[in-house]
Amino acid sequence: MNQTVIPKPDYEAALREAGVRITRPRRVILGILSDAGDHPDAMEIFRRAVAIDSSISLSTVYRTMKLLEGIGAIHRHAFEGGPSRFEPAVGDHHDHLIDIETGDVIEFQSDRIEELQQEIARELGYEIVHHRLELYGRKRRRR
Amino acid sequence: MNQTVIPKPDYEAALREAGVRITRPRRVILGILSDAGDHPDAMEIFRRAVAIDSSISLSTVYRTMKLLEGIGAIHRHAFEGGPSRFEPAVGDHHDHLIDIETGDVIEFQSDRIEELQQEIARELGYEIVHHRLELYGRKRRRR
DNA sequence: CTTCTATTTGCAAACGATTTGCAATTGCAT
C-alpha cells in the first residue's frame, strides 16, 4: 500500500539554525506540532504538552509559538472569533475554509485566485506582502 | 460639476425599525459613522464622539457598534494586529487591501474571485456563509 | 406637559488572549 508522504518538519534543525537552545519544553512542543494534523490553538497545544510534561507553562507555549513563527517554521492564523491557531509551515501555500459548525479547517489552493489578487493589487498600485483568504461555511446538505 | 453620490445610510430609521431608542449618544455616534470616509476603530470613534459630546463613554461606543452590527447597518473588520474597525454597510460587497505602512484601507471587488470561491466551496462540499479576503501590501515604488 | 417604566447610560470591574518582569533553572560551550 502506498501512502502520500506527509512531510514532518525538522524543527530541531531549524532551531539550531536560528541559534537558540533545544530545551525540554521546546522539544515537547515541537513534537506536538510535528504530529498535529489539525490547527490547534495555544491552549490546546498547552494541554497536549502538559499531558507529556506537566511542568510546561502556557507562557512557554506562547513564547515558542512566537519563536517558531519568527523563523518561519509555523504559520499563525487568527480565524474569526477564537484565539490564534497554528500550523506547521510545511508544503506550499494554501488558504482555509473553516467549518463554522465544528471549527474544522480545510485547506485549499487556487492559483487562479492568487493571480487575480496580484492583478488587483497591481492595478491599485500596491505590491502584496501577504494576504488572507478565509471561507466560513457549513457542510452542504447531502441531497 | 458632477459628483458621484456617496450614499449616507439613514441609521436613525434603521434603529427605529429595530425598535430601539434614539438617544443622544447614539445620535452622535451615528453622525460620526455616516460621514466617516475611513474605517475607524472603536477608540477612534470614541475620540470623535467625545469631541462632540464629552460625556459619551467608550462602552457606549462598543455597545452601539454591536447593535448596528446586529441589525446589519455596519460591518466589523478584524484586520491583522489591530482592534476591530468599522464601516457603514452601504453599497455592495467588497474586499479590502490594507496598506501595511499607513493602515489605509482600499476597497476592491472581484466577481471572478467570488465565483472561484463558490466553486471551491462547492467542490469541498460546503456552502459559504461568509468570507474574508484581505490583501496586505505596500505602495509600489513609482518607477 | 407630567408621569411612568423599560431602555440606555457611564463607570468600574471582569474578561479572554497574550505578553512581560523577574528570580530560579538549565543548556551547552569551555
Add this chain to the structure above:
DNA sequence: ATGCAATTGCAAATCGTTTGCAAATAGAAG
C-alpha cells in the same frame, strides 16, 4: 565539571472588549 547566558515558570500586566449595576432618560401613556 564549571560558568554564564538563554530559557523557564509564575504572577502580574497588557490590550481590546464586555458586563453588572445604579443612575439617567427616551418616549408611550395620560
